[in-house]
Amino acid sequence: xxxxxxxxxxxxxxxxxxxxxxxxxxxxxxxxxxxxxxxxxxxxxxxxxxxxxxxxxxxxxxxxxxxxxxxxxxxxxxxxxxxxxxxxxxxxxxxxxxxxxxxxxxxxxxxxxxxxxxxxxxxxxxxxxxxxxxxxxxxxxxxxxxxxxxxxxxxxxxxxxxxxxxxxxxxxxxxxxxxxxxxxxxxxxxxxxxxxxxxxxxxxxxxxxxxxxxxxxxxxxxxxxxxxxxxxxxxxxxxxxxxxxxxxxxxxxxxxxxxxxxxxxxxxxxxxxxxxxxxxxxxxxxxxxxxxxxxxxxxxxxxxxxxxxxxxxxxxxxxxxxxxxxxxxxxxxxxxxxxxxxxxxxxxxxxxxxxxxxxxxxxxxxxxxxxxxxxxxxxxxxxxxxxxxxxxxxxxxxxxxxxxxxxxxxxxxxxxxxxxxxxxxxxxxxxxxxxxxxxxxxxxxxxxxxxxxxxxxxxxxxxxxxxxxxxxxxxxxxxxxxxxxxxxxxxxxxxxxxxxxxxxxxxxxxxxxxxxxxxxxxxxxxxxxxxxxxxxxxxxxxxxxxxxxxxxxxxxxxxxx
Amino acid sequence: xxxxxxxxxxxxxxxxxxxxxxxxxxxxxxxxxxxxxxxxxxxxxxxxxxxxxxxxxxxxxxxxxxxxxxxxxxxxxxxxxxxxxxxxxxxxxxxxxxxxxxxxxxxxxxxxxxxxxxxxxxxxxxxxxxxxxxxxxxxxxxxxxxxxxxxxxxxxxxxxxxxxxxxxxxxxxxxxxxxxxxxxxxxxxxxxxxxxxxxxxxxxxxxxxxxxxxxxxxxxxxxxxxxxxxxxxxxxxxxxxxxxxxxxxxxxxxxxxxxxxxxxxxxxxxxxxxxxxxxxxxxxxxxxxxxxxxxxxxxxxxxxxxxxxxxxxxxxxxxxxxxxxxxxxxxxxxxxxxxxxxxxxxxx
Numbered sequence: 001x002x003x004x005x006x007x008x009x010x011x012x013x014x015x016x017x018x019x020x021x022x023x024x025x026x027x028x029x030x031x032x033x034x035x036x037x038x039x040x041x042x043x044x045x046x047x048x049x050x051x052x053x054x055x056x057x058x059x060x061x062x063x064x065x066x067x068x069x070x071x072x073x074x075x076x077x078x079x080x081x082x083x084x085x086x087x088x089x090x091x092x093x094x095x096x097x098x099x100x101x102x103x104x105x106x107x108x109x110x111x112x113x114x115x116x117x118x119x120x121x122x123x124x125x126x127x128x129x130x131x132x133x134x135x136x137x138x139x140x141x142x143x144x145x146x147x148x149x150x151x152x153x154x155x156x157x158x159x160x161x162x163x164x165x166x167x168x169x170x171x172x173x174x175x176x177x178x179x180x181x182x183x184x185x186x187x188x189x190x191x192x193x194x195x196x197x198x199x200x201x202x203x204x205x206x207x208x209x210x211x212x213x214x215x216x217x218x219x220x221x222x223x224x225x226x227x228x229x230x231x232x233x234x235x236x237x238x239x240x241x242x243x244x245x246x247x248x249x250x251x252x253x254x255x256x257x258x259x260x261x262x263x264x265x266x267x268x269x270x271x272x273x274x275x276x277x278x279x280x281x282x283x284x285x286x287x288x289x290x291x292x293x294x295x296x297x298x299x300x301x302x303x304x305x306x307x308x309x310x311x312x313x314x315x316x317x318x319x320x321x322x323x324x325x326x327x328x329x330x331x332x333x334x335x336x337x338x339x340x341x342x343x344x345x346x347x348x349x350x351x352x353x354x355x356x357x358x359x360x361x362x363x364x365x366x367x368x369x370x371x372x373x374x375x376x377x378x379x380x381x382x383x384x385x386x387x388x389x390x391x392x393x394x395x396x397x398x399x400x401x402x403x404x405x406x407x408x409x410x411x412x413x414x415x416x417x418x419x420x421x422x423x424x425x426x427x428x429x430x431x432x433x434x435x436x437x438x439x440x441x442x443x444x445x446x447x448x449x450x451x452x453x454x455x456x457x458x459x460x461x462x463x464x465x466x467x468x469x470x471x472x473x474x475x476x477x478x479x480x481x482x483x484x485x486x487x488x489x490x491x492x493x494x495x496x497x498x499x500x501x502x503x504x505x506x507x508x509x510x511x512x513x514x515x516x517x518x519x520x521x522x523x524x525x526x527x528x529x530x531x532x533x534x535x536x537x538x539x540x541x542x543x544x545x546x547x548x549x550x551x552x553x554x555x556x557x558x559x560x561x
Numbered sequence: 562x563x564x565x566x567x568x569x570x571x572x573x574x575x576x577x578x579x580x581x582x583x584x585x586x587x588x589x590x591x592x593x594x595x596x597x598x599x600x601x602x603x604x605x606x607x608x609x610x611x612x613x614x615x616x617x618x619x620x621x622x623x624x625x626x627x628x629x630x631x632x633x634x635x636x637x638x639x640x641x642x643x644x645x646x647x648x649x650x651x652x653x654x655x656x657x658x659x660x661x662x663x664x665x666x667x668x669x670x671x672x673x674x675x676x677x678x679x680x681x682x683x684x685x686x687x688x689x690x691x692x693x694x695x696x697x698x699x700x701x702x703x704x705x706x707x708x709x710x711x712x713x714x715x716x717x718x719x720x721x722x723x724x725x726x727x728x729x730x731x732x733x734x735x736x737x738x739x740x741x742x743x744x745x746x747x748x749x750x751x752x753x754x755x756x757x758x759x760x761x762x763x764x765x766x767x768x769x770x771x772x773x774x775x776x777x778x779x780x781x782x783x784x785x786x787x788x789x790x791x792x793x794x795x796x797x798x799x800x801x802x803x804x805x806x807x808x809x810x811x812x813x814x815x816x817x818x819x820x821x822x823x824x825x826x827x828x829x830x831x832x833x834x835x836x837x838x839x840x841x842x843x844x845x846x847x848x849x850x851x852x853x854x855x856x857x858x859x860x861x862x863x864x865x866x867x868x869x870x871x872x873x874x875x876x877x878x879x880x881x882x883x884x885x886x887x888x889x890x891x892x893x894x895x896x897x898x899x900x901x902x903x904x905x906x907x908x909x
Contacts, residue, residue, distance in 0.1 A: 392648075
């Protein structure tokens with residue numbers, strides 16, 4: 001059923017449309033057409049336009065990273081060389097990791113969807129520092145292009161982890177790539193700061209902390225990590241660049257340095273960075289599950305606090321990447337047991353999402369299909385995370401394909417599911433058009449099945465003992481590798497379908513109306529697409545909590561836990 | 562039962578005592594993971610169907626969890642996770658604590674091969690011979706970048722770090738040949754850095770050792786054994802003593818327990834030393850290596866920081882030989898307690 005066809009159908013509940021008097025007001029054109037020159041886009045300070053520009057670049061980098069992923073899977077089809085030589089392969093997986101992590105996953109949800117809907121959810125005209133917001137986009141692009149330039153001119157073959165002393169000895173171009181990542185870090189910090197200040201100072205009257213949509217809570221926790229952890233990796237990138245160019249010797253044992261120190265500093269950022277990627281996904285899913293099951297969130301405060309809990313505990317678990325690096329047994333125990341807490345916080349969220357569906361009214365639309373995929377990836381990916389944090393088991397699994405499959409499940413699976421859910425869920429909000437629901441569900445099936453078919457064989461490869469970053473491998477591993485590559489093809493096909501029907505919808509899609517999902521999320525109070533300053537007239541007040549679908553006649557609302 | 566589970570999970574064969582210990586937990590954790598993901602999935606599917614939307618603007622009940630529900634959400638996973646942690650950590654301690662009287666082999670990773678050196682003298686490249694049913698300890702180091710020594714059949718793995726020793730131990734349960742893989746990315750031929758562990762029955766192993774000491778490699782089948790290194794038939798400790806002489810160790814360290822500028826080598830190995838910081842440290846391979854590479858890091862109480870670094874002057878095998886030499890001076894505790902102070906003040 002086309003959601004737009006019955007926007008005004010009689011229902012039990014009025015949507016937020018009550019104060020919709022400006023739908024097609026020519027005095028307040030939508031942000032998409034308010035200024036049509038190239039300059040009006042490139043120099044805009046409108047958070048929505050900045051979000052769209054981020055979206056374009058991030059999709060482009062996602063495409064590039066995805067092409068590298070397919071190249072890796074093709075190379076893994078046979079035990080020997082298949083389509084490239086060892087050096088090219090090493091560069092390819094490095095590029096794949098770098099692009100997907102630094103250029104896609106870290107900014108994907110906060111910079112695009114966070115930027116777009118955060119002010120709408122808060123009833124604000126824009127973020128707190130609109131110019132800083134624009135600057136963060138250009139800083140991101142500057143860093144991205146410096147890194148890409150370095151990758152094309154000499155490449156980098158260290159893997160995205162840049163472990164010393166290999167990274168300080170390799171003949172490939174380390175400096176520009178690391179410096180690019182360093183610059184991107186500033187963009188991340190700027191976005192984080194901007195969001196924190198926005199959330200603290202720009203909430204509309206009526207929005208108390210515990211009436212914030214959970215996506216805002218997730219962004220808040222993410223921003224805190226971005227601001228606190230990113231400087232550490234920035235510092236580290238500078239030191240490694242210095243090692244390469246000026247031979248500092250901090251990490252080089254030949255000069256009295258300590259290579260393991262690098263790993264500590266690296267994971268001190270890069271473990272929290274995993275939560276920078278995955279926490280916004282959790283936030284998106286809280287919105288999606290509430291909207292499509294027409295329910296207030298089961299355990300709102302539990303979900304909100306667990307985001308903060310993950311953000312906090314995430315800073316004290318980095319050593320679980322280093323159980324076999326020569327770190328002491330005691331350290332391994334401490335890091336192992338703290339890691340279990342992350343699993344508990346995530347479990348709280350999962351149970352509360354499933355609880356939200358309980359006694360709900362589920363409309364199985366495309367974003368909800370991605371929610372289902374997300375649920376599975378989070379549970380299975382999260383619990384395999386507990387498995388690799390179990391010290392004795394990790395001795396076998398460390399640096400094998402089990403770890404590769406685990407982090408693709410939890411980090412990539414969750415983020416990509418949430419990214420796709422966001423694109424579909426907020427497509428009408430952003431463009432005022434609807435996509436074809438049938439194709440949306442078909443593509444979701446391809447994506448979810450393809451993802452499983454790609455990475456479940458990799459879990460088994462890890463059990464079987466295949467190390468990661470292997471250009472060639474013993475023949476016994478071939479069958480599972482072929483299975484994984486076949487799955488990756490399904491996945492790629494799903495993305496092709498999505499790009500076709502979304503592009504079509506962008507141009508020919510029917511108008512969506514203001515609130516096609518009849519969501520009671522705060523962001524749907526404004527028009528779709530919203531006018532330049534989001535709200536026409538005085539700042540709206542928010543009397544109800546978000547996602548309140550209770551029949552007003554019997555709205556006897558107990559206090560939420 | 563476990564055979565079927567091994568097939569489903571693609572687990573390699575188990576050939577060490579650690580593998581047998583750790584795989585039960587593996588089944589437990591992976592089993593619960595699969596059951597719980599399927600359970601959450603089924604619960605979700607059931608509810609998607611049971612609570613499907615019937616009218617477009619359907620109102621719903623306001624449902625929030627009560628405290629016992631939230632408590633359940635927290636406690637059930639926590640109990641499982643902590644249980645796994647406890648079992649896992651017990652096994653991890655087993656893995657990181659080698660028993661006394663292990664058979665020691667020195668392992669050095671370099672781009673892109675593994676070298677093995679035995680206390681009795683023989684060296685080997687890419688083939689490690691060990692006796693079955695006897696704890697074997699590997700003292701692992703690297704000559705260049707990071708590597709990691711991984712034997713899937715033993716379920717063990719340990720990183721090789723330049724300039725220091727890490728240790729890993731195992732007790733192979735059955736004779737056979739098992740693959741060694743490098744699992745820390747080390748450059749161009751990372752995936753070709755393979756080796757083998759050949760587990761021999763104790764008698765065969767003694768035989769093999771004797772063969773090696775006689776320098777009779779020529780007739781053997783394992784073509785990978787590095788014949789170019791023959792004959793380094795002298796015991797490692799003897800090589801170490803020679804090296805210690807040429808490197809000038811004896812200018813400060815004695816072999817007979819006499820006091821001098823540095824602590825005596827006699828009985829040094831495995832002794833608990835008091836450091837000038839007040840901490841105590843066990844003198845093991847890692848500490849001795851660190852003291853050669855970075856002498857100022859942990860100074861034994863009462864001594865001056867006067868030793869030069871041997872970083873870059875000693876190669877991995879040479880370091881190993883000196884360590885082995887110091888170990889050979891292990892006595893039934895000639896003298897109790899820490900080393901005495903230096904005999905005279907060096908001229909500054």
